[in-house]
Amino acid sequence: MKFDYQLLEKSKQKEAIKTIKGVPFGSVRTNHMFLMDYAKGEWKNARIVPYGEINLPAGALCLHYGQAIFEGIKAFRQADGSIKLWRADKNAMRINHSATIMCMPHIPVELQLECIQRLIDVERDWCPNEPDAAMYIRPFMFATYDSLGVKVSCTYTYCIMLSPCGPYYSGGFDKAIRLVITDKFHRAVAGGTGTAKCVGNYGASLRPGEYAKSRGADQVLYLDASNTYLEEAGTMNHYNVLKDGTFIIPAFNDSILRSITSETILELAEMGTELSTGKLKARLEQIPLNDFINGLKSGEIIEAGGFGTAAVVSPVGSYLMDDDTVHTVADGKVGKYSRALYEYYTAMQNGTKESPKGWLLDV
Ligand code: PLP
Ligand code: COI
Numbered sequence: 001m002k003f004d005y006q007l008l009e010k011s012k013q014k015e016a017i018k019t020i021k022g023v024p025f026g027s028v029r030t031n032h033m034f035l036m037d038y039a040k041g042e043w044k045n046a047r048i049v050p051y052g053e054i055n056l057p058a059g060a061l062c063l064h065y066g067q068a069i070f071e072g073i074k075a076f077r078q079a080d081g082s083i084k085l086w087r088a089d090k091n092a093m094r095i096n097h098s099a100t101i102m103c104m105p106h107i108p109v110e111l112q113l114e115c116i117q118r119l120i121d122v123e124r125d126w127c128p129n130e131p132d133a134a135m136y137i138r139p140f141m142f143a144t145y146d147s148l149g150v151k152v153s154c155t156y157t158y159c160i161m162l163s164p165c166g167p168y169y170s171g172g173f174d175k176a177i178r179l180v181i182t183d184k185f186h187r188a189v190a191g192g193t194g195t196a197k198c199v200g201n202y203g204a205s206l207r208p209g210e211y212a213k214s215r216g217a218d219q220v221l222y223l224d225a226s227n228t229y230l231e232e233a234g235t236m237n238h239y240n241v242l243k244d245g246t247f248i249i250p251a252f253n254d255s256i257l258r259s260i261t262s263e264t265i266l267e268l269a270e271m272g273t274e275l276s277t278g279k280l281k282a283r284l285e286q287i288p289l290n291d292f293i294n295g296l297k298s299g300e301i302i303e304a305g306g307f308g309t310a311a312v313v314s315p316v317g318s319y320l321m322d323d324d325t326v327h328t329v330a331d332g333k334v335g336k337y338s339r340a341l342y343e344y345y346t347a348m349q350n351g352t353k354e355s356p357k358g359w360l361l362d363v
Contacts (some may be wrong), residue, residue, distance in 0.1 A: 004047040016125040034160040066142035069098040074134040078351040084360040101196035107254035127227035168310040176317030177218040236306030247282035261307040275340040303335035313342040
């Protein structure tokens, strides 16, 4: 594909940020963004332009009816100074899945990877080179056709922006978070949009998120619509660790986003990966809430947390229930199995531990 570049003059560019320490997740922008338009069945006008505003008609369908989807990907600075994308092909496939759910056009995986690679190439200086840091990549697609009739758009824009980042939770890996378990809110239902990264799912998560904060917690751990089974949190899949060190992730279904982090961990377990705590064991399983609470009380469950691109491995220290009961996970601190997995996973991303061929892509 032909790319146009309208690069900022060097003199007008912001200097790349020196450190992401203490910088809130998602708050930094680099100098440029990528744009590409869709009309008449074709993606065209691929261009890299200075980061900034996007022109849209006031009646653009994305603004009124939420026809918009996104992805979250990370790139990592390697010891030799190069930059590698982590499993970006999986994200490219997932945005096409989200596009199917939201009646939007696909973008060939190879083309998506090229767009991301070209943008990062322009912004190389911005890729952090410090522990627990990455270049967070946000590709997104939105409907641009001007219509107040509720319908599928015939025009779209695909955009990519970059944000050098540190940990998603300000306390980082070492500070276990608290989740609220409630029957007041649900993220998704069978037949809905739960498996898509569509903007509506995140808009709907704001009120539960505020509710969690008002109760001194970090996020809601959603239950299924019948309040019987664990599903996932607002920005990560959930896991718990059994006494024998096995990671259990709620079985994927129609209302859970298939986390690429979870899938990677399941693949690593299947490959027989050795962590510092022994062989990694992980599986999917439908988890009844009652069994989960009983497991916390009996000590059968010794660790818990969330998996995600932004969240990586985020240990959970306690769960707050609707009646204010608090269930602590073991001693409430970060456990050894979560730590061993976090260390192995991030070492693969940074290239200090070998990862299977194709998981790290060149930029
Ligand atoms: N679940 C939800 C709702 C998310 O927003 C995310 C973040 O992407 C995840 C799970 C984790 O998915 P992944 O590991 O692919 O980032
Ligand atoms: C990610 O982990 O990439 C996400 O999409 C989470 C987020 C909404 C910040």
